[in-house]
Amino acid sequence: MAGPLFPHDVFLDVFDHAPVRNLQPGEVLIAAGSPADHVYNTLSGMLMLTRTGRDGRRQVLSFLFRDNFVGLTSTDHYFFTVEAVTPARVACCTRQAFNARLERDPAAERAFHNMMYRVLEDMLDAVYSLGQRSAAERLAVFLLYLRHWHRLADEIADDGDPRLNDVALPMTREDIADFLGLTKETVSRSFGALERRGLIRRRDSHQVQIADLGALRELAGVLDFAAPRRLVAH
Amino acid sequence: MAGPLFPHDVFLDVFDHAPVRNLQPGEVLIAAGSPADHVYNTLSGMLMLTRTGRDGRRQVLSFLFRDNFVGLTSTDHYFFTVEAVTPARVACCTRQAFNARLERDPAAERAFHNMMYRVLEDMLDAVYSLGQRSAAERLAVFLLYLRHWHRLADEIADDGDPRLNDVALPMTREDIADFLGLTKETVSRSFGALERRGLIRRRDSHQVQIADLGALRELAGVLDFAAPRRLVAH
DNA sequence: CGAAAGGTTGACCAAGATCAAAGTGAGTGG
DNA sequence: CCACTCACTTTGATCTTGGTCAACCTTTCG
Numbered sequence: 044m045a046g047p048l049f050p051h052d053v054f055l056d057v058f059d060h061a062p063v064r065n066l067q068p069g070e071v072l073i074a075a076g077s078p079a080d081h082v083y084n085t086l087s088g089m090l091m092l093t094r095t096g097r098d099g100r101r102q103v104l105s106f107l108f109r110d111n112f113v114g115l116t117s118t119d120h121y122f123f124t125v126e127a128v129t130p131a132r133v134a135c136c137t138r139q140a141f142n143a144r145l146e147r148d149p150a151a152e153r154a155f156h157n158m159m160y161r162v163l164e165d166m167l168d169a170v171y172s173l174g175q176r177s178a179a180e181r182l183a184v185f186l187l188y189l190r191h192w193h194r195l196a197d198e199i200a201d202d203g204d205p206r207l208n209d210v211a212l213p214m215t216r217e218d219i220a221d222f223l224g225l226t227k228e229t230v231s232r233s234f235g236a237l238e239r240r241g242l243i244r245r246r247d248s249h250q251v252q253i254a255d256l257g258a259l260r261e262l263a264g265v266l267d268f269a270a271p272r273r274l275v276a277h
Numbered sequence: 278m279a280g281p282l283f284p285h286d287v288f289l290d291v292f293d294h295a296p297v298r299n300l301q302p303g304e305v306l307i308a309a310g311s312p313a314d315h316v317y318n319t320l321s322g323m324l325m326l327t328r329t330g331r332d333g334r335r336q337v338l339s340f341l342f343r344d345n346f347v348g349l350t351s352t353d354h355y356f357f358t359v360e361a362v363t364p365a366r367v368a369c370c371t372r373q374a375f376n377a378r379l380e381r382d383p384a385a386e387r388a389f390h391n392m393m394y395r396v397l398e399d400m401l402d403a404v405y406s407l408g409q410r411s412a413a414e415r416l417a418v419f420l421l422y423l424r425h426w427h428r429l430a431d432e433i434a435d436d437g438d439p440r441l442n443d444v445a446l447p448m449t450r451e452d453i454a455d456f457l458g459l460t461k462e463t464v465s466r467s468f469g470a471l472e473r474r475g476l477i478r479r480r481d482s483h484q485v486q487i488a489d490l491g492a493l494r495e496l497a498g499v500l501d502f503a504a505p506r507r508l509v510a511h
Numbered sequence: 512c513g514a515a516a517g518g519t520t521g522a523c524c525a526a527g528a529t530c531a532a533a534g535t536g537a538g539t540g541g
Numbered sequence: 542c543c544a545c546t547c548a549c550t551t552t553g554a555t556c557t558t559g560g561t562c563a564a565c566c567t568t569t570c571g
Contacts, residue, residue, distance in 0.1 A: 094401065094405055096405075096409065096498055097498060098498065100409040101409075102404060102405045102408045102409050104401050104404055104405070115390075115394055116394055116398070117391050117394035117395045117398060118398075122398075123401070142387075145386070146383050146386070147381075147383075149380050149381075152379070152380070152386065153376075156349075157351050159393050159397075160349055160350055160351035161351045162397065163393075163396065163397055163400065164350070164351060164352075164356075166397065166400040166401065166404065167328065167338050167357070167400065169404050170336060170338055170400065170403050170404060170407060171328055171330075171336045171338070173404060173407035173408050173458060174336045174407050174455070174456075174457075174458030175330065175334040175335075175336050175458065177526080177527095178526075178527070215548095215549065215550090216549075216550065216551090217549085221408070222408075223408075224407060224408030224409065225527075225528090226527075226528055226529080227549090227550080227551095228527085228528075228529080228550095228551080228552085229526090229527055229528075231550060231551055231552080232527090232551085232552080234551095235551080235552090247535095247536090248535085248536095248549075248550060248551090264330055264331065264332065411558080411559095412558075412559065449516095449517065449518090450517075450518060450519095451517085459559075459560090460559075460560055460561080461517090461518080461519095462518095462519080462520085462559085462560075462561080462562095463558090463559055463560070465518065465519055465520080466519085466520080466559090468519095469519080469520090481567095481568095482517080482518060482519090482567090482568090512571100513570105513571090514569100514570090514571085515568100515569090515570085515571100516567100516568085516569085516570100517566105517567085517568080517569095518565105518566080518567075518568095519564105519565085519566070519567090520563100520564085520565080520566090521562105521563085521564080521565100522561100522562090522563085522564105523560100523561080523562085523563105524559105524560080524561070524562095525558105525559095525560075525561090526557105526558090526559090526560085527556105527557090527558085527559100528555100528556080528557070528558085529554100529555080529556070529557085530553105530554085530555080530556090531552100531553085531554085531555100532551105532552085532553080532554105533550105533551085533552080533553095534549105534550080534551070534552090535548105535549080535550070535551090536547105536548095536549085536550100537546105537547095537548090537549100538545105538546085538547090538548100539544100539545085539546080539547100540543105540544095540545085540546100541542105541543090541544085541545095
C-alpha cells in the first residue's frame with residue numbers, strides 16, 4: 044500500500060509541539076552574527092535567507108517554504124540573516140532537542156540525511172543557474188521554482204492543476220534580483236520579455252500567470268524539478 | 278590536552294581499508310547518469326565535479342581535495358560528473374557500508390553532520406560569489422580558496438608559511454572559467470589585471486605566486502575562510 | 512620538426528548595469 | 542473621501558563589464 048502523496052519527513056515531528064513564533068513581513072528571525080542555538084521549521088508563509096557583504100551587496104541564498112527548516116551551521120554563530128517575506132509562522136526548537144531527536148533513531152537520521160542531500164542539490168542547481176544561465180533563463184527557472192514549492196506547500200497532486208499556473212510573487216523585485224544575481228531593472232525587463240514572448244501574463248506586479256508552461260520549461264532547460272525531491276526514507 | 282591540529286573527521290575511517298582506485302588526469306570517476314551506489318574519498322590529488330547542460334554549457338560545481346568525499350545523493354543516479362584534474366587516488370566504499378558506519382555511532386554521525394554543514398556553507402559562498410562578485414574578485418577568492426585547501430591538504434600549521442604563497446593551478450583556464458562563471462579569455466585577462474596591480478606574479482600558466490596577500494584578501498572581501506572549517510565533533 | 516592543445520592578446524559586440532524619470536498603488540492624515 | 546506621500550515598479554538612455562571572434566604565441570608530445 045502506498046504512503047501519503049506528500050509525507051512530511053519523519054524527523055520533523057520534533058517541531059510538532061514546539062513553541063511557535065509569528066512573524067510579520069520584514070521581521071527578522073535570525074540575525075547574522077547571533078549564536079546558532081536554535082533550529083526553525085517553516086509552518087506557513089515564506090521566509091528569505093540572505094547574506095550581505097561589508098560593502099552592502101546582498102545575495103538572497105534561498106527562499107523558505109512550508110517544512111523547509113533552517114538553523115543548522117558548522118559554526119556556533121549564524122553567518123546569514125533570515126527574515127519573513129509574507130506573514131509567517133515558524134516552530135522553534137533547540138539544536139540540542141533536535142540532535143537528540145535524531146540520535147538513536149535510524150529512520151529519522153535517514154530522512155534527515157536525504158533532506159540534507161536535497162538541500163545541497165538545490166544549491167548546486169542555483170550555482171549552475173548563476174554561473175551559466177542568462178537573465179531570462181534564470182527568471183524562467185525562478186518561476187518554475189515558485190510553482191514547484193507552491194505545489195508542495197499546498198499539496199496539489201496533479202502537476203497539470205490549473206491553480207499552479209497562478210504564481211504569487213510576494214517578494215520585491217529587488218529580492219528577486221538579489222536571488223538571481225541581477226538588478227531589479229533587469230528583472231523587470233525580463234518579465235516584460237517573457238510576457239512579450241507569450242510565456243507569462245502579468246496580472247499585477249505580485250501575481251503572474253504562466254501562459255505556456257512547456258515553453259517556460261524549455262527556456263529554463265530544467266525538468267521542472269520533476270524528480271521527486273521530498274520523499275521520506277522507506 | 279589538545280588534539281591534532283588537522284584531525285581527520287572520525288567517520289572517514291570507513292575508507293581506511295577500502296579499495297583504492299588510481300586515476301589519471303581527465304579520467305572519469307563518476308559519470309552523470311550512472312547508479313549512485315558508491316561513496317569516494319579523495320586520498321591524494323585533485324578532482325573536479327561538473328554538471329553539463331543539454332546545450333553543452335558546463336558548470337564546475339566544486340574541486341575536490343584530500344579528505345573531500347563525494348557520492349551521496351538524494352536520487353539513485355548521479356546527476357553530475359567527477360573526473361580527475363591531477364593524478365589522484367580515491368578510496369571506494371559502498372553507500373551501504375558507509376551508512377552502516379554512521380548508524381549507531383553518535384560521534385561519527387556528529388562529525389558527518391558537521392562536514393555536511395561545511396560543504397553546504399561552501400556552496401553558499403559560491404552562490405554569493407557568482408551572484409555578486411566581479412571577475413577579478415572571483416579570481417581573487419579562487420586563489421585564496423586554492424591556498425586554503427593547499428594548507429589543509431599539506432597540513433601546514435602556520436598561515437604565514439611562505440610555501441602557501443605558491444599556488445598551483447593544475448586545471449585549465451577553461452576549468453577555472455567554468456567554475457567562476459566566466460570565459461577562459463576573461464580569466465586570462467583577470468590574471469593579467471591582478472598581476473599589473475601587484476597582487477600576484479605569474480611564474481607560468483600553472484603556477485602563480487601571491488605577492489600581496491593582504492590586498493588579495495581585501496579584494497576578495499572574505500576572511501580567507503579563516504574560521505575553522507574542519508573540526509571534528511568533540 | 513610539426514601538429515595539436517592550451518594560453519594570451521586585441522578588436523569589436525552585446526547583455527546587463529547604471530542613471531534618470533515617470534508611472535502605480537497602498538497607506539495616512541486632513 | 543480625497544490628496545499626499547512614500548515605496549516600489551517600469552521604462553528609457555547611456556555606459557561598462559565581460560563575451561565573442563580571431564590571430565598569434567607557447568608548450569608539449571609524437
